[in-house]
Amino acid sequence: MIDCPKRQDHRGKNRPWLVIGAVLMAAVYQLHRQGRIWWCVCGKPNPWDGDIWSSHNSQHAFDHYSFTHVLHGIVFYGIIAWLFPRMSFAWRLCLAIGLEALWEVFENTQFIIQRYRTVTIGLGYEGDSIINSLGDILCCVIGFILARYLGFRWSLVLFVVTELALLFWVRDNLTLNVLMLIYPIDAIKSWQMIH
DSSP: OTTHHHHHHHHHHHHHHHHHHHHHHHHHHHHHHTTOOSSOTTOOOOSBOOOTTSTTTTTSSBOTTHHHHHHHHHHHHHHHHHHOTTSOHHHHHHHHHHHHHHHHHHHTSHHHHHHHHHHSSOTTOOOOOHHHHHHHHHHHHHHHHHHHHHHHHHHHHHHHHHHHHHHHHHSOOHHHHHHHHHSOOHHHHHHHTOO
């Protein structure tokens, strides 16, 4: 009888990890229902595709946009820590993964795919493969964990450096991506199309 509270406490510690597993399974199920393929139709399981202009973009595990998902994790860490300062790290991570999984499902709806094609440089964007969505969620987790250990100041530095590196590398980053989805600017799109 003395062991019962410990067993309940142990089960309580596992709950966030069980929820994370359920969230990931639900996301995969919904992405599959939306018609997302598991991996690139090319049949080559490359972990990385470095050409944002090819049909392979967002079809392999990681690409340039994976870095923007690391930034999602940094932002989520800051917001969740600020909103829920007493929440355990495991539940904060669970919430961040839930938010990122929701974004991945929403991002792969026909509405958002068409929006990307119309107003951003993603002219041939077909949506993400399931493995790419899972890679994006993993990148978010990496950003979340980095933010925990780096603290606010160094997380901000990492955010700015990543945004600038992507801006010069592929003429796109998280800030431009969000801006162009919400309020497209033709001059920015024209500049981004130069490659």
